[in-house]
Amino acid sequence: MIVPVLVSVADDRLGDLSVVVDGLRDAGLRVGEVLAAAGVVTGTVDSDRISTLSTVPGVADVEPQQSFGLAPPDSPVQ
Amino acid sequence: MTSAQSGTTGRYLVLLEDDWSGATRELNRVAGIRAVDSAQAGLAQPLWEAEGLVLRELGVALVSANPDQLTSLTAAVDQPGPIALVEPERYVQAIAAPTEKATEVDETTFTWGLQAVGAPHSAVTGAGVRVAVLDTGLDLTHPDLAGRTITSKSFVEGEEVQDGHGHGTHCVGTSCGPRRPASGPGYGVAYEAEIYAGKVLSNAGSGADGGILAGIAWAIQNGCRVVSMSLGAAVRPGQPYSRTYERVASRALARGTLIIAAAGNESDRAHGGIAPVGHPANCPSILAVGAVDVREKIADFSSATVDAVGAVDIVGPGVDVYSSWPLPTRYRRISGTSMATPHAAGIAALIAQSTGASGYELWARLAQTARRLKLPSTDVGSGMVQAP
Numbered sequence: 419m420i421v422p423v424l425v426s427v428a429d430d431r432l433g434d435l436s437v438v439v440d441g442l443r444d445a446g447l448r449v450g451e452v453l454a455a456a457g458v459v460t461g462t463v464d465s466d467r468i469s470t471l472s473t474v475p476g477v478a479d480v481e482p483q484q485s486f487g488l489a490p491p492d493s494p495v496q
Numbered sequence: 497m498t499s500a501q502s503g504t505t506g507r508y509l510v511l512l513e514d515d516w517s518g519a520t521r522e523l524n525r526v527a528g529i530r531a532v533d534s535a536q537a538g539l540a541q542p543l544w545e546a547e548g549l550v551l552r553e554l555g556v557a558l559v560s561a562n563p564d565q566l567t568s569l570t571a572a573v574d575q576p577g578p579i580a581l582v583e584p585e586r587y588v589q590a591i592a593a594p595t596e597k598a599t600e601v602d603e604t605t606f607t608w609g610l611q612a613v614g615a616p617h618s619a620v621t622g623a624g625v626r627v628a629v630l631d632t633g634l635d636l637t638h639p640d641l642a643g644r645t646i647t648s649k650s651f652v653e654g655e656e657v658q659d660g661h662g663h664g665t666h667c668v669g670t671s672c673g674p675r676r677p678a679s680g681p682g683y684g685v686a687y688e689a690e691i692y693a694g695k696v697l698s699n700a701g702s703g704a705d706g707g708i709l710a711g712i713a714w715a716i717q718n719g720c721r722v723v724s725m726s727l728g729a730a731v732r733p734g735q736p737y738s739r740t741y742e743r744v745a746s747r748a749l750a751r752g753t754l755i756i757a758a759a760g761n762e763s764d765r766a767h768g769g770i771a772p773v774g775h776p777a778n779c780p781s782i783l784a785v786g787a788v789d790v791r792e793k794i795a796d797f798s799s800a801t802v803d804a805v806g807a808v809d810i811v812g813p814g815v816d817v818y819s820s821w822p823l824p825t826r827y828r829r830i831s832g833t834s835m836a837t838p839h840a841a842g843i844a845a846l847i848a849q850s851t852g853a854s855g856y857e858l859w860a861r862l863a864q865t866a867r868r869l870k871l872p873s874t875d876v877g878s879g880m881v882q883a884p
Binding site for chain 2: 458460483487489490496
């Protein structure tokens with residue numbers, strides 16, 4: 419199953435983010451966006467490869483993406 | 497002994513100058529008060545028996561004084577010597593349940609929310625401060641925002657910034673909208689702030705972490721002092737916060753960007769349900785905002801501090817909040833911690849303008865200046881946000 423993930427890059431590797439991103443691609447991440455200002459790479463990965471992503475040098479954390487939903491526009495509480 | 501004014505004991509507190517040595521002698525010389533020095537007396541003589549007691553550790557004397565003595569003491573304030581200030585001693589009370597106050601607030605000129613946060617009396621406007629509102633976008637044609645500096649970007653695939661839901665337009669209105677619209681009450685806190693409207697939730701009101709983090713990165717890159725996020729996802733008690741958001745929020749603070757997020761609407765207090773602060777407001781480095789109503793009671797739906805981490809940090813007006821809505825509706829009145837959050841974000845912008853504070857310092861000033869409420873800190877944190 420393909421799941422959307424957030425990859426958080428370690429502080430001391432933000433300087434060579436592209437190297438970390440290359441490593442993530444090699445480990446199976448289909449890179450969505452590289453958010454340099456946040457130090458986060460988004461993308462999708464096969465669920466059985468999530469643990470592989472966390473072993474890529476420079477990766478601090480890998481988490482599944484969560485989704486959000488607002489109440490409908492006509493709801494009194496939003 | 498003079499009769500006590502309402503709430504005062506009839507005794508007086510005398511503030512002493514830093515160099516207060518000789519205070520007991522001076523109180524006797526000036527007003528004939530025989531005061532005891534707490535250090536010398538060792539507090540052996542009870543407080544209520546002495547005419548005066550010099551509290552050495554505090555640099556304060558507590559004295560009984562008749563009207564003539566009071567006149568003498570007050571005159572001594574302006575003379576050289578240790579007496580710096582004289583004020584009536586007040587009764588203090590244990591915190592009790594808040595008394596009911598009138599529900600009806602006149603909203604002819606300003607919404608009850610603006611009044612509750614003290615915005616109408618503030619001299620600052622948010623001018624020069626960039627506020628990012630990450631939400632369902634904004635009605636860019638709304639007449640109340642005509643002439644304002646607005647930067648916008650959509651992070652939702654296939655959708656323009658134009659708000660097809662309404663939630664985002666309402667939140668931008670509260671944080672940055674006008675004080676004197678063409679009709680109806682003023683409803684915007686930081687009414688001259690620069691608006692950064694990031695669309696991270698679709699017109700159907702849905703979104704995901706990726707888009708939200710992209711919006712945060714955009715706000716950081718653009719030097720936004722404040723990021724207002726009226727969004728969240730429910731969490732279970734004990735569920736850990738997102739390490740990714742925590743790291744991002746911590747980096748944002750270090751770069752001078754404060755992220756403010758809604759605590760969540762998951763409680764059902766009328767039926768005993770108290771829900772924990774949602775994701776991502778439960779991250780320690782994100783300021784979580786709960787909601788109170790016009791009586792300054794906690795909103796029925798407002799999520800609370802349940803776990804050791806994931807606290808409600810502050811509250812804002814979040815019930816029956818009047819603000820802008822996409823045309824042709826123009827205005828709507830809705831409730832939620834989503835409505836409390838932009839009040840806090842607007843106040844943050846005012847504080848940023850008036851003090852130059854950013855990041856953790858801005859957080860500290862928001863918390864420090866919040867008006868304390870007689871409600872549990874687990875519901876309201878340090879209290880109601882207040883304009884500088």
